[in-house]
Amino acid sequence: MRIDWKSYNPGAFYDELISSPGHARKPGRILAKYLGSLKSEDLQQRKAAAELAIKAMGISFTVYSEAGNIDREWPFDIIPRIITETQWRQTSKGLEQRLRALNCFIHDIYNDQKILKDKVVPAELIAKSANFRKECVGMKPRFDVWAHICGTDLIRDTDGRFYVLEDNLRVPSGVSYMLENRQVTKRVFPELFENYNIQPITEYTAQLFDTLAAISPRPLDYPEVVVLTPGIYNSAYFEHSFLAQQMGAELVEGGDLVVEDDCVYMRTINGLSRVDVIYRRIDDLFLDPEVFHPDSVLGVRGLMRAWLKGNVALANAPGAGVADDKVIYTYVPAMIKYYLGEDPILENVPSYLCIDKKQCKYVLENLDKLVVKPANESGGYGMLMGPQASKKERDEFALKIKANPRNYMAQPLIGLSTAPVLGERGAEPRHIDLRPFILQGKSSYVTPGGLTRVAMVKGSYVVNSSQGGGSKDTWIVSEGES
Amino acid sequence: MLSRVAERVYWLGRYLERAENSARLLNVYSTLLLDLPRGAKIGWHTLVEITGSRADFDEKYQVTDERSVNRFLIADPKNHSSILNSLSMARENARTTREIIPAEAWEQINNLYLFARENVGKAVTRGPRNQFLQEIISYCQQITGLFAGAMSHNSGYNFIRIARSLERADMTTRIVDVGSVALLPSLAGKSASEQVPEPYTNMIWMSVLRSLSAYQMYRQHVLDRVNGEDVVTFLLQDAQFPRSVVHSLHKLESCLQTLPNNEAALQQLAVTRALAIDATIPQLLQKGLLEYIDELQVEIAGIHARITDTWFLPAVSGQQQS
Numbered sequence: 176m177r178i179d180w181k182s183y184n185p186g187a188f189y190d191e192l193i194s195s196p197g198h199a200r201k202p203g204r205i206l207a208k209y210l211g212s213l214k215s216e217d218l219q220q221r222k223a224a225a226e227l228a229i230k231a232m233g234i235s236f237t238v239y240s241e242a243g244n245i246d247r248e249w250p251f252d253i254i255p256r257i258i259t260e261t262q263w264r265q266t267s268k269g270l271e272q273r274l275r276a277l278n279c280f281i282h283d284i285y286n287d288q289k290i291l292k293d294k295v296v297p298a299e300l301i302a303k304s305a306n307f308r309k310e311c312v313g314m315k316p317r318f319d320v321w322a323h324i325c326g327t328d329l330i331r332d333t334d335g336r337f338y339v340l341e342d343n344l345r346v347p348s349g350v351s352y353m354l355e356n357r358q359v360t361k362r363v364f365p366e367l368f369e370n371y372n373i374q375p376i377t378e379y380t381a382q383l384f385d386t387l388a389a390i391s392p393r394p395l396d397y398p399e400v401v402v403l404t405p406g407i408y409n410s411a412y413f414e415h416s417f418l419a420q421q422m423g424a425e426l427v428e429g430g431d432l433v434v435e436d437d438c439v440y441m442r443t444i445n446g447l448s449r450v451d452v453i454y455r456r457i458d459d460l461f462l463d464p465e466v467f468h469p470d471s472v473l474g475v476r477g478l479m480r481a482w483l484k485g486n487v488a489l490a491n492a493p494g495a496g497v498a499d500d501k502v503i504y505t506y507v508p509a510m511i512k513y514y515l516g517e518d519p520i521l522e523n524v525p526s527y528l529c530i531d532k533k534q535c536k537y538v539l540e541n542l543d544k545l546v547v548k549p550a551n552e553s554g555g556y557g558m559l560m561g562p563q564a565s566k567k568e569r570d571e572f573a574l575k576i577k578a579n580p581r582n583y584m585a586q587p588l589i590g591l592s593t594a595p596v597l598g599e600r601g602a603e604p605r606h607i608d609l610r611p612f613i614l615q616g617k618s619s620y621v622t623p624g625g626l627t628r629v630a631m632v633k634g635s636y637v638v639n640s641s642q643g644g645g646s647k648d649t650w651i652v653s654e655g656e657s
Numbered sequence: 658m659l660s661r662v663a664e665r666v667y668w669l670g671r672y673l674e675r676a677e678n679s680a681r682l683l684n685v686y687s688t689l690l691l692d693l694p695r696g697a698k699i700g701w702h703t704l705v706e707i708t709g710s711r712a713d714f715d716e717k718y719q720v721t722d723e724r725s726v727n728r729f730l731i732a733d734p735k736n737h738s739s740i741l742n743s744l745s746m747a748r749e750n751a752r753t754t755r756e757i758i759p760a761e762a763w764e765q766i767n768n769l770y771l772f773a774r775e776n777v778g779k780a781v782t783r784g785p786r787n788q789f790l791q792e793i794i795s796y797c798q799q800i801t802g803l804f805a806g807a808m809s810h811n812s813g814y815n816f817i818r819i820a821r822s823l824e825r826a827d828m829t830t831r832i833v834d835v836g837s838v839a840l841l842p843s844l845a846g847k848s849a850s851e852q853v854p855e856p857y858t859n860m861i862w863m864s865v866l867r868s869l870s871a872y873q874m875y876r877q878h879v880l881d882r883v884n885g886e887d888v889v890t891f892l893l894q895d896a897q898f899p900r901s902v903v904h905s906l907h908k909l910e911s912c913l914q915t916l917p918n919n920e921a922a923l924q925q926l927a928v929t930r931a932l933a934i935d936a937t938i939p940q941l942l943q944k945g946l947l948e949y950i951d952e953l954q955v956e957i958a959g960i961h962a963r964i965t966d967t968w969f970l971p972a973v974s975g976q977q978q979s
């Protein structure tokens with residue numbers, strides 16, 4: 176299993192480490208040389224050490240299957256991904272700019288709707304949006320921020336530039352894996368940390384806590400911040416628990432909370448205790464059976480009343496998902512200009528909206544070249560990968576699009592960048608993306624790097640962990656290191 | 658501290674202690690039974706009695722031999738209290754309270770469960786079984802040490818200690834109960850064939866002590882040779898030995914005192930402890946020991962009930978933990 180970079184061929188794709196067989200990109204040279212120098216036993220041993228660390232640290236995620244829910248160890252590739260600090264500085268600014276604009280948009284939609292009146296975004300899109308919550312109209316959360324935590328998916332095309340694939344504004348997950356990946360890498364390759372200036376990422380949980388504490392309705396030195404989880408059978412339960420632990424916050428389930436006199440309390444061994452801020456990891460529609468799904472047992476009866484009265488803060492705010500619709504996504508560059516008067520720093524992937532007759536016609540005629548996505552699904556579900564689909568699948572999908580054009584948008588298939596993944600026969604290129612996490616409240620914060628997700632199957636573009644994807648540690652390094 | 662979390666760490670404490678106790682018990686009996694004559698009233702079935710799982714056992718096994726009893730007590734998924742099930746439940750409760758227990762403790766509990774799951778097959782034969790059980794005991798001790806040394810001595814820690822004390826008190830009464838049935842002339846049946854021959858009683862009482870790691874401390878405390886009366890008195894009433902019923906109840910009391918709204922639980926504790934302290938063992942050995950131990954077990958269960966009523970959510974108590 177030795178790594179011979181001369182036989183590593185990324186082909187037509189942009190590879191993060193190797194520009195052409197035998198040649199590493201400048202910031203990755205030390206890493207590539209080091210990996211190439213390791214004997215087969217060494218590599219095996221490092222790989223085994225990583226697997227052991229993951230098992231011992233109990234880093235897992237849950238997979239739903241017919242045989243029940245299985246708690247699986249987190250799939251991790253030991254070769255880190257390197258991004259230069261120079262490139263990241265720009266990207267990071269772009270991410271922060273994007274979230275500011277998105278929050279302006281959400282606030283506007285639930286209040287004055289100026290952007291609709293000015294016809295920058297068609298009003299029809301909001302009227303038909305599955306994630307618009309009429310219950311939130313008129314609400315003014317602290318700092319006018321609705322999406323406090325955002326996970327934006329970036330991809331690198333063959334030109335080596337980052338593009339935004341989507342913004343996750345509801346309950347984005349993955350940040351705990353980003354943090355744990357770094358821990359694992361430190362155990363596996365401690366010596367590499369001496370040769371690189373790698374930006375630390377551990378600050379995230381402190382930043383998250385500060386962001387949450389700052390939106391407390393009661394001006395306390397130590398507001399009660401809790402993490403609300405759907406429970407142990409949720410695929411991201413590990414993360415909920417991890418974040419609560421790192422922030423020193425209580426991890427609560429719906430049954431632990433109760434609303435009295437429009438305030439939220441948790442049941443403790445001392446009796447009821449007031450809650451100020453809820454970092455909720457439950458979807459909008461399960462939050463409060465009084466307002467949304469009446470049979471939801473995950474949420475808390477009366478929670479929306481308490482929130483609307485301003486007695487508790489919710490992060491992200493209910494209704495924030497109106498902006499992470501994949502159709503609304505195409506308007507984000509316009510939002511940035513409209514609200515901030517700035518040029519977008521990061522570009523979107525070119526997109527076609529099926530709601531537009533002309534664009535829809537193009538989509539239907541070119542299904543074999545396009546990726547078609549439903550507006551509101553996440554986790555990679557419900558989409559059509561045109562170039563890989565059969566004619567029958569494409570025809571069936573065309574019917575779905577015609578039946579509900581508002582619900583679909585299409586993008587050309589982006590040649591996702593690759594990175595070397597350690598397999599049975601050494602290193603092989605696999606497609607990857609990147610999910611940085613952005614916080615906004617009183618101030619803003621962007622994680623240095625993010626979670627790199629890997630399609631572990633050769634040639635595959637599917638990076639979601641629920642569908643067999645893996646991950647890598649991601650390093651933002653300053654150039655010119657020894 | 659959240660009521661639900663309090664309940665989960667409590668069960669974490671109980672299951673860990675139960676797994677450790679079961680491992681000790683099996684280890685000691687494996688050694689002891691090698692020395693006993695065939696047909697002695699004490700045998701592999703005794704372990705099934707001690708763990709109070711006769712009905713579950715009979716449902717599945719025809720013969721009460723070494724193989725089936727060990728399989729049942731160590732690995733059987735149908736036995737709620739098997740070592741593997743206890744460890745799995747301990748892990749599940751730890752996994753759902755990771756945000757409040759020390760990360761290292763969770764890692765060790767997780768490792769312990771993975772170790773047990775992977776090596777349980779080896780526990781079939783005596784040699785590797787002994788090693789397997791020793792390993793489990795030492796893992797449990799490490800975890801207890803991590804709680805003591807790396808967790809703030811807060812409510813969560815106190816719930817773990819409460820659970821441990823209750824589980825110990827309960828286990829000790831069971832071991833005394835079964836030991837007495839087998840060994841005391843007043844209880845063991847009238848016919849000579851049912852009596853354990855004299856040279857063996859001594860040895861068995863020593864094993865009873867060993868199964869609670871009490872032999873050495875007993876020898877230091879009781880200067881007379883090992884005999885039933887002193888052993889039962891020591892295990893039920895000694896104030897200093899950590900696994901005696903009275904000592905466990907003392908520890909329990911000091912933990913309960915740190916918790917809010919503790920009146921009902923403390924009251925039940927006082928009743929139970931009085932019952933343990935005031936008993937005249939020599940008299941009970943002549944008559945009424947088994948009834949007495951039953952009564953003691955009911956009171957101990959009463960402490961658990963008060964704790965549940967006071968601090969845990971009714972909704973969560975409905976989950977099947979026992």
